[in-house]
Every structure is written in C-alpha cells, then in structure tokens.
Amino acid sequence: MKAKNLLFTIAAGLLPFSGHAAEQPRPGDDIEVIKKAALGIDTLIASFYRKKNLPVPAVTDDATFIRRAFLVGTGRIPTAEEALSFLEIEDDTKRAALVQYLVNSPGYSSHMSNWAFDLLRLRDTKSGGYNFQAYRHWVRTAMQDNVPWDEFVEQLLSSSGNGWDPETASVGYYTIDRGMPLDNLANSMRIFLGTYMECAQCHDDPFGDTERMDFYSLAAFTEGQSELNAGAFRKIYGEARENRVEDPLAFRVANFINDEVYGLSLSGGGDGRIKLPSDYQYRDGSPGEMVGGRTPFGKSVRTSDRDNDGQGREKLAEWVITKTGPQFPGVIANRMWERIMGKGIYEPVDQYIDSDKTVYPELTRYITQVMVDLDYDLRAFQHVLLLTKTFQFATNPNPSTLVGGDDFHGRKIERLTSEQLWDSLITLSDGNPDLKPIRKPDMRVNLAGTILANTDIVTFTDEFLSMKTEKEVRARFNELMDMVGGGKKGKNNRGSDDDMMMGGSTGNSYGKDAPVRASELPSPAPQDHFLYTFGASGREVVGDASLEPNVGQVLTMMNGFVQRKLVNNNGAHLYKSLQGADTDEERIRRVYVAILNRPPNKEELDWMLEELDAQGEDGFRNIVSALVMSSEFLFLQ
Amino acid sequence: MKQFLNKADEPTRRQFMTNAARAYLGVHLFPMLGPSIASAAAEGASKGAKAKHVIYLYMAGGMSHLDTFDPKPANKENMGPVKTIQSVADVELSEYLPNTAKVTDKMCIINSLTSTQGAHEQGNYMMHTSYSPRGTITHPALGSWVMKLGGKLHPELPGFVTINSGAKAGNGGFFGAKYSAAPIGRPTDGLQDSTKPNVVTDESFDRRLALADKLNTQFHSRYQNTDVKAYEELYKDAISLMNSEDLKAFDLGQEDSATRKLYGDGQFAQGCLLARRLVEHKVRFVEVQLGGWDTHVDNFTAVAARCKEFDQAYAALLTDLEKRGLLKDTLVVVATEFGRSPEIKSNHKDGRDHHPSAFSCVLAGGGVNGGQKYGETDKGGNKVVRDKVTVPDFNATIAYALGLPHDLVLMSPSKRPFQIADKGTPVTSIFG
Numbered sequence A: 001m002k003a004k005n006l007l008f009t010i011a012a013g014l015l016p017f018s019g020h021a022a023e024q025p026r027p028g029d030d031i032e033v034i035k036k037a038a039l040g041i042d043t044l045i046a047s048f049y050r051k052k053n054l055p056v057p058a059v060t061d062d063a064t065f066i067r068r069a070f071l072v073g074t075g076r077i078p079t080a081e082e083a084l085s086f087l088e089i090e091d092d093t094k095r096a097a098l099v100q101y102l103v104n105s106p107g108y109s110s111h112m113s114n115w116a117f118d119l120l121r122l123r124d125t126k127s128g129g130y131n132f133q134a135y136r137h138w139v140r141t142a143m144q145d146n147v148p149w150d151e152f153v154e155q156l157l158s159s160s161g162n163g164w165d166p167e168t169a170s171v172g173y174y175t176i177d178r179g180m181p182l183d184n185l186a187n188s189m190r191i192f193l194g195t196y197m198e199c200a201q202c203h204d205d206p207f208g209d210t211e212r213m214d215f216y217s218l219a220a221f222t223e224g225q226s227e228l229n230a231g232a233f234r235k236i237y238g239e240a241r242e243n244r245v246e247d248p249l250a251f252r253v254a255n256f257i258n259d260e261v262y263g264l265s266l267s268g269g270g271d272g273r274i275k276l277p278s279d280y281q282y283r284d285g286s287p288g289e290m291v292g293g294r295t296p297f298g299k300s301v302r303t304s305d306r307d308n309d310g311q312g313r314e315k316l317a318e319w320v321i322t323k324t325g326p327q328f329p330g331v332i333a334n335r336m337w338e339r340i341m342g343k344g345i346y347e348p349v350d351q352y353i354d355s356d357k358t359v360y361p362e363l364t365r366y367i368t369q370v371m372v373d374l375d376y377d378l379r380a381f382q383h384v385l386l387l388t389k390t391f392q393f394a395t396n397p398n399p400s401t402l403v404g405g406d407d408f409h410g411r412k413i414e415r416l417t418s419e420q421l422w423d424s425l426i427t428l429s430d431g432n433p434d435l436k437p438i439r440k441p442d443m444r445v446n447l448a449g450t451i452l453a454n455t456d457i458v459t460f461t462d463e464f465l466s467m468k469t470e471k472e473v474r475a476r477f478n479e480l481m482d483m484v485g486g487g488k489k490g491k492n493n494r495g496s497d498d499d500m501m502m503g504g505s506t507g508n509s510y511g512k513d514a515p516v517r518a519s520e521l522p523s524p525a526p527q528d529h530f531l532y533t534f535g536a537s538g539r540e541v542v543g544d545a546s547l548e549p550n551v552g553q554v555l556t557m558m559n560g561f562v563q564r565k566l567v568n569n570n571g572a573h574l575y576k577s578l579q580g581a582d583t584d585e586e587r588i589r590r591v592y593v594a595i596l597n598r599p600p601n602k603e604e605l606d607w608m609l610e611e612l613d614a615q616g617e618d619g620f621r622n623i624v625s626a627l628v629m630s631s632e633f634l635f636l637q
Numbered sequence B: 001m002k003q004f005l006n007k008a009d010e011p012t013r014r015q016f017m018t019n020a021a022r023a024y025l026g027v028h029l030f031p032m033l034g035p036s037i038a039s040a041a042a043e044g045a046s047k048g049a050k051a052k053h054v055i056y057l058y059m060a061g062g063m064s065h066l067d068t069f070d071p072k073p074a075n076k077e078n079m080g081p082v083k084t085i086q087s088v089a090d091v092e093l094s095e096y097l098p099n100t101a102k103v104t105d106k107m108c109i110i111n112s113l114t115s116t117q118g119a120h121e122q123g124n125y126m127m128h129t130s131y132s133p134r135g136t137i138t139h140p141a142l143g144s145w146v147m148k149l150g151g152k153l154h155p156e157l158p159g160f161v162t163i164n165s166g167a168k169a170g171n172g173g174f175f176g177a178k179y180s181a182a183p184i185g186r187p188t189d190g191l192q193d194s195t196k197p198n199v200v201t202d203e204s205f206d207r208r209l210a211l212a213d214k215l216n217t218q219f220h221s222r223y224q225n226t227d228v229k230a231y232e233e234l235y236k237d238a239i240s241l242m243n244s245e246d247l248k249a250f251d252l253g254q255e256d257s258a259t260r261k262l263y264g265d266g267q268f269a270q271g272c273l274l275a276r277r278l279v280e281h282k283v284r285f286v287e288v289q290l291g292g293w294d295t296h297v298d299n300f301t302a303v304a305a306r307c308k309e310f311d312q313a314y315a316a317l318l319t320d321l322e323k324r325g326l327l328k329d330t331l332v333v334v335a336t337e338f339g340r341s342p343e344i345k346s347n348h349k350d351g352r353d354h355h356p357s358a359f360s361c362v363l364a365g366g367g368v369n370g371g372q373k374y375g376e377t378d379k380g381g382n383k384v385v386r387d388k389v390t391v392p393d394f395n396a397t398i399a400y401a402l403g404l405p406h407d408l409v410l411m412s413p414s415k416r417p418f419q420i421a422d423k424g425t426p427v428t429s430i431f432g
Helices: A003-014 A019-023 A031-052 A062-074 A080-087 A094-103 A106-120 A133-144 A149-157 A169-175 A181-193 A212-222 A231-242 A248-262 A312-322 A327-341 A361-373 A378-387 A418-430 A457-466 A470-483 A551-559 A561-567 A584-596 A602-615 A617-629 B010-025 B036-043 B120-129 B142-150 B202-222 B226-242 B245-250 B257-263 B267-280 B299-323 B391-401
Strands: A273-275 A290-292 B053-059 B107-114 B160-163 B182-184 B285-290 B330-336 B359-364 B372-374 B384-386 B420-423
Touching: A031 A361, A031 A378, A062 A080, A062 A094, A062 A106, A062 A327, A062 A378, A080 A584, A094 A106, A094 A378, A106 A133, A106 A378, A106 A418, A133 A169, A149 A169, A149 A181, A149 A312, A149 A327, A169 A181, A181 A212, A181 A312, A181 A327, A212 A273, A212 A290, A212 A312, A231 A248, A231 A470, A248 A457, A248 A470, A312 A327, A327 A361, A327 A378, A361 A378, A418 A561, A457 A470, A551 A561, A551 A617, A551 B182, A551 B202, A551 B226, A561 A617, A584 A602, A584 A617, A602 A617, A602 B202, A617 B202, B053 B142, B053 B267, B053 B299, B107 B384, B107 B391, B120 B391, B142 B160, B142 B285, B142 B391, B142 B420, B160 B267, B202 B226, B245 B267, B257 B267, B257 B299, B267 B285, B267 B299, B285 B299, B299 B330, B330 B391, B359 B391, B391 B420
Parallel strands: B053 B285, B053 B330, B107 B372, B160 B182, B160 B285
Antiparallel strands: A273 A290, B107 B359, B330 B359
16 A cells, blocks of 8 residues: 555544635645745755765654654654554655644644643633633634634734634733733743843843833833723622622622623723833833834834824734734744754744844745745644655754754754653553544533523623623623522522523533643643643743653652553553554564554563563563653653 | 863862862861751851751742732832731731731841842742843752752752742753752642552562663663753662652651641642651752732732731741751741832732832741841832842852852853852841
8 A cells, every 4th residue: 555545544534624724725735835845945954064064964764753753743652553554664755645644633733732822821720710711722723723823923912802702712812911911012022023022121121122112112002901891890890899708609700700701801902002100210201101102123113102093902913923024934933943853943942033143044044935935834834844854864862063053963852842741641541642522612601600591601701791881781790690599589590401502512621630632631730740740831931841850750650640541551552452462572562663663673572572471461561661661752862 | 170160070079169168168178978068167157057958938920028028007009908017026017927927036038139030930030040041051940059069968858849839940950950859749749659559569660670771771872862861860869769768758648737737728838848847857958839929910819818828837837947946957938039019000900010129038047037127128119228139149148048159150061150149149147
C-alpha cells in the first residue's frame, strides 16, 4: 500500500469538522504552495551552511522523525499502530504524507490550544467566581477551525458584547483582566507585537525608548471597558449585598447576575482618550489631563482627546495588524518557528527585533513573507515548516552556539512540555486520546443550584444586558427569585426533567484526572496534578510554563501517576495491545514501539529477555517502567 | 581568582568560598558542608548571621500596604473603610490583622520597600531573584542562592522547598536543577509519591531503576546534555529521600490536632505548619505562597479575605517557632512584589492598582530585633520618605541574616557576574 493511501485512510476517520476552512479556498490549501515555501526555507538554510563553511547535519532516521513530528505537530507520541504503519512502509513520500496527516488531525488543534491558552493566560475562572468557559471554548474552536491569526487577533482586540454569546465570547480577552486594563494592554503589545511596554506603565523606560506618555496614549484606545448596561443593576446588587445575612439566597442570585451576566460583558468600543494618572511626573502632561490616542510606532493612528471615539479598540486592532509593517507577521512567524524547530530565530520570541539585526536576515524576511502570503494560516505555515529538511535534521545535544536564538545546527534536545508528557502517557494508558470529544461549555442557567428551564445562558444573559432601566431589571430579578424558591410563590418553576431538555446544552466536561488531552482538562492544572508537577503554566502571566526538573517529577515517575495509570494498571491500553503476541521477543518489540516508537536494538533485547527470564510477568512491568522513566522517553530529540 | 570563578563546580566553589569567607567574614577556614558559612560568620564580625533557615511567605499579586502593615489612620480618603488597631510593642496595624497584632514584638516591619517593577511577572521575578528578567539568562531564586552559598543542612532532604508556589518560584536558574526547589502542591498531601507503590516489591523496584540506568547510560553516550544529566542525578536524590528516616518531615499527619488548629484550616495555614516541620528537620529555605492579592476590583472585601487566611497562620507560626526554640535561627519573611495604590478606584468597586514605589515587607526571627518599624512613607502612603529599601537591599538583608556573603560574585556559565542580591546593601541596624 502506498504511504499516502494508508495514512489518509487513518486520517479520514479523524479529520475534524472544519467550518472555517470549508468556506473559501485559502492559499495554504494548495499543497504546491506549501512545498514551494518549504523548499525556499531549505534553500536558504543550505546557503547558510555554504557561507559559514559548515557541514550540513544529517537527516534523522524514521523512528526519530515520527516521534518528533508527532510531538511537535500534535503534542503526543504516536500510538503503536500509528508508529508501525509508518515504520513499515517503504515509500519516499511517507514523511510528507505523515506531516499532512498530523496537521489535519484533531491532535494538531489540541496542541495549538495549549499554546494559545498559555499565551492568553486563559484560566477557567478567576477569583470572585467569574467563569470563562465560553471564552475558552471560543479560543479552542478558533484553533480547531484554524481561524487565520490576523482575524483571530482582530476578534480579540476589537471585541465587545455578551461574554456568553459564541459570536462575541472573545470579549473574555478583556474581561479576564477587568480592573487592570493597563496590564492587559502591555500584554497585548508583548504577545502580538513583541514589544515590552510594562515599564512605561509607571515611568519612562530607561533601557528602551518608550515613554510613559507613549503608553498612556496607546492605552487611550482601549480605555472605557465597562459592563453592558450594568448601571440598571447596581442598586439591586448593592441591596442584596447589604442584606446578605438576612437573605443569602437573593445574594447568591445577585452575585451570579453580577459576575456571570454583567461581569462577563464588555460595553462600548474603546474611548480613544484617557486621563493621565494622578502620579504623572513628566513635563509633557499633567495628572488628570485628558490625552487622545496615538500609536507609538508604525503608521500613526490618532484619536482626539475631546470626545469619546467609541471605536478605539477596533482602531487599535487595525493598527496592530495592518500598520506595524513586518512586526505583526514577523512575531507570529518566529513564534511558529520556535514551536516547530525548537528554537526561535531570535529569542525571547516576545521581544521583536528587526530582521536586519537577526542572525539570518534573509531567512527572517522570508518566513515573514510566507506568513503574509499564506494569509496568516497557522496550520499551513506549520505544515511548511514540518515539511522542510531543516525540521528533519539529526539531533544536536549541544545548546545553541548563539545566545538568544537558533544556530540552525540540528534539533536541540529538550524535555517534553508537561502537556506533551501527559498527552503521551494517556496515549499509552488509554489509547488514542484524539478520538474523545473536546470539552464544551455548559450552556444551562444554574441559578443558585436551580437549573432554569426553557432558557439557556445566551438568551438569559442577552435579556439582562439589553434592559436599560432598574425597573425592568428589578422585575426580572424578583421573577427569578420566585423561580429559585426565594419569593412568595415558592418553587413553582423548577424545571421538570422534560423541561430540562429545553434548558441549553449541558456541555461536556472532564475532571482533572480524566485520561483526556491536557487541552480539555481544568485550566490551570490544580497543584496536585501531574501537569503542575512538570511545570505547566499557572496562566496568571505569559510564558509561565517551565521545563525545569525537580524531585517531585522523578517521584511521580517512580511511584505515582505513571505507576498507577500505566505500569501497574492491568487494564492499560499498552497491555491490551500485546494480546496476540506469541513470543517474548515480539512482546518486547511491541512495547518498545509503543513507548519509544522504535524497535529495541540487539543489546537492549538481550537485557529485556534477561529481565523476563529472571522475573517472569513482573519483569514485564519492570521493562515498561524502565522505558517510561528513561531519558529517551522524557526528552524530545 | 578570576579563573576559578568562571566555573562554579564543587571543588572550585570550595576554594572560592574559603577565600571569600576570609575576605568577607574575617575567618580563615571553615568546613564546606553543614552550616558552613552561617556558623563561621556567627563567630566572625557580623552581628547578623544568626539565622540558619528561612521561611519565606510570599503574598502573590501585590499586597496592599495601607490595608495591612502601613495604615494611615489620619488619611480617611486613602484608607476607605479600614480601621487601625494598636498592637503589642506599640506598632499600628490594620484591623484585618488582629492575631498578628499580638506578635508584633517579634516583628520588624519594613515600610519603605520600593521596586522598579510594576507588573506582576517582573515584580515577582525581581523579588525572587533580585534581578530584572532578561531574555538571555534565568537568574536563580533566592532559595537556590542560599543553597549554593550555604549548602544543605540535611543530607537527604531537599534544601529548598516551595509550597503552593508557581512553576518558576523555585527556579535554580543557571545553577541548574540541583539547586531548584522541591515543589509541594498541597501541603496536606505532603511530598506526593514519596513511597514505593505497595504492589511493587523491593526487588522489582531496584531492577526497574537498574534497567532504566542501563538505558540512560546508552542514551547519554549518544547525547551528552546537561539537562538530561540533571534528571539522572535527581533519581539519586529522590531515592535517598525515599529512604530517609526524616521523610516524615513532610507528613502533617504527625502533628496533633491542637497544633493544626492553631494555624488554621486553609492550604496556606497548613503550608506554614509544614514549613515549620521542614525547618525543624533542617531544611534550609521554605517558601509558602498565598495568592489572590491582586485586588484591582473590590479591594476591601478581597484584602479582608486574604488577611483572614494570612493572619492566624502567621501569628501561629511565629508563636510556635518561638515555643520550640526555632525562631532565633529561623528568619521568617513576609514579601510581595509591590504595594497597592493609595488612591481608591471607585469605578472598580473600590479597587486598588499596582504601586511599586512604596510597599511593606516584614522580617521576624533569625536575629532581627522585634517590635520595630523601619522606614516610613508619606502621609498618604504614596512615597518612601525615610530609609528607602530597594528589593536588592531587602534580599541582601536576608543574606546578611544568614551570614551569607551578599557581595560575593559568582559567574554564570555564560561568564557573566551575579550576586545573591545584585548590588543591594543590607539593612544591618535592625539586627540585635
């Protein structure tokens, strides 16, 4: 069987429904475009080696390739079946076919979602009970639908409306930082444009050229992030708060409406002007003075200090995406390069430098152009990188010889991220995790323990957010109190089972120990979780994930989760897949392919056979345990 | 001298420390292991150097100084609804800290902290490492420096433990994994997975490790890599830890219910209790975090709730340490990345924003004179007006309390010079 046929057969069953891609053809849909771009990169890298008079690294073997491509492209190791089907085919095109399979598999979007959640600091909730599952789902779906990066960023930065409505749930980008719009803006500049402006929140940056006035002039665009029509509810909430002891139920209901309805909404469109803070200390402005919007670099965009612009956020988004020259496409191209190649062309990837100042300006410019030519199609862009010979270079155990960037000299060894490790371990314990449905938000209205019938959370919240007067809101509030059993009429509207069917989708969620992809688990991982131990981001700040080793990780491998879920678990998928293997050699071989995605060498086979001789069935567990604890399992080569 | 500074490996370090101690502490020789510098320094000129351990309580998010340790009762506009209470030793505190008010005789409250970093990540990094974050290097955390300069005190237990902390709080940085913290997620669970699964026999356990070792040796012969090597060493550490008699240090179940109650129920409270147990068992540096101080919205409700978590546990910790005779050689630090704006933001339900220019931290035990306030802010709590303490100064003071050479330069593998507290100067007048 030809490689393509086989892999596409596997792929056919797994292809996600992709609403966006189906709408209109994109440049990256054409495989020839992808191939050409990949060749362009390889040509540049080859000339780099020629110019520096360096030997070109060898191309890695199939076993290393499939493991690397799976982990980098989809965030997990291949299943034994996937690994075997690849290793046993002899066909020149099989690597290209595999890459195509990977970027189109559900694993691709799961892996990308972890990346996006880290970048956006996306937590399920924040203190005070705010619930960001609709926003989370919006991001998760955008990754699944492969929404182009410029469109994605535009929808985040210019958002407004109801946080529960799937059309406007991207307001979570702002509401997750409610009360701290300046930090939010500093983060936007950092993650989308690779510009650090944090310092200038308080003072002129002594090391850069950003002044405090620049920061405030930019913050003018996003100023004015209120809740939709929340004024109509304020007094009712105040009363409920005051009477919280006498009427705790009313307080709970009011809290829900405050946090989950108003609290998740975003009004206006950005004032375009802002007051300088009370401690403003420079001569170019005075505390309390109103200043208009002015962008700090690129093609200048301005708004007036005299009136409320109302479209500040849209203008900011447009500036970021279309008026900063190569910076916007350059930052995301380098981020994707880091994701796929292991090291960014420059690092840190969130400190943009001009292509001329990078170690290889031609390459930096080239990949920036590819990003633009592909219309910011991140899936296609990663497809290009995965298809290059550069991606296939053999492993180089030495750190990059260049401080702050890639030396293009072979794949650097790096420990798997916490998510890659988790996703790989559950692949061994429970089989292909990409066959399980993704997490979906609960769209029912759960009001102080009562599920409301005949409505769903979008309808429910829309209703409140459109009410302009306190009278209307109060009437609705009292009605709700009746429904939940707090009013005079008692619990007359509690939904029966039949009614519940009308009450919005129950969604789909997983507990923290569920053997599903890290992208579907609670975010951030709780502190007693495997993901936490292995350095998953707490998602309070950007780039908080860590690959640092610690003794807790080793204990988990030797005694904890790995032993319970895999080594000592008779029901583990890994053991089931051994059924039908007749000989010890065959069983050892299968275990090797499942865990390390390669057959054992002669020396290893002898060690393992000895182990079985000495220990029988126990020996088999010892083998599995040793393989999972090995550095080869823990590190990406 | 320069030559052997370049690589801080074990023997060099020994030689270098000897020299350093001679120059800095006026002593000539001291043994490398054990209390090393701390004990040597105690005999030397420094009047600090009484502490052997640090319990570092980190208030993540930026603790409001006005609503805790630096109240301004005369300034109603900035204080909002918060009242002030008098405490023992005549130190004013906010009403949110009634239990702490009973132990102020053991505390030195520093009201004059100031930081150059007003964003969480940078501020937090600065407090933990004394340096601003740079893209090209990861600076070791304070606890890693303490281990590097002072050594471990217990041969099997980790020297540095973080409880309830973020992934990066215990970062060994360019010192490597050997100096990074052992993280504890939930203190009540202790050190997870520190015992062998019941179903595995001793023999099987040993065989697994032996087999993994064979595989790793093979892997290393192909790829010489320091990160890979670090894991191999961690396996050795982990096994000696599992076999240690003192593993019980991590087990809160060994505490009687009266003691557990004294601290309170929350994870932070139990974390403080665990920190005490660990210090009792000679762990050098324990960090316990309490998050949720980022009170942009509804500051007073949130701070009251945070203080409730903090207050009982902190007072219990100081009392308990003293009762056990541990307070004199344990420095208890309360730290945070910055304060909060004295101006109350009414449009955010009375919130307070970040305020790095003035904030408060607290030191207690470890030779610090109790019952004092150090430094002062203006009438509104906006700016420091007396005895300014920068973040590096603060960390240098911690080093000083431990008798560690705060001005000693160590070179990173990339050959750049670093000090435990950057160029900070310790505040020595607060020590007895």
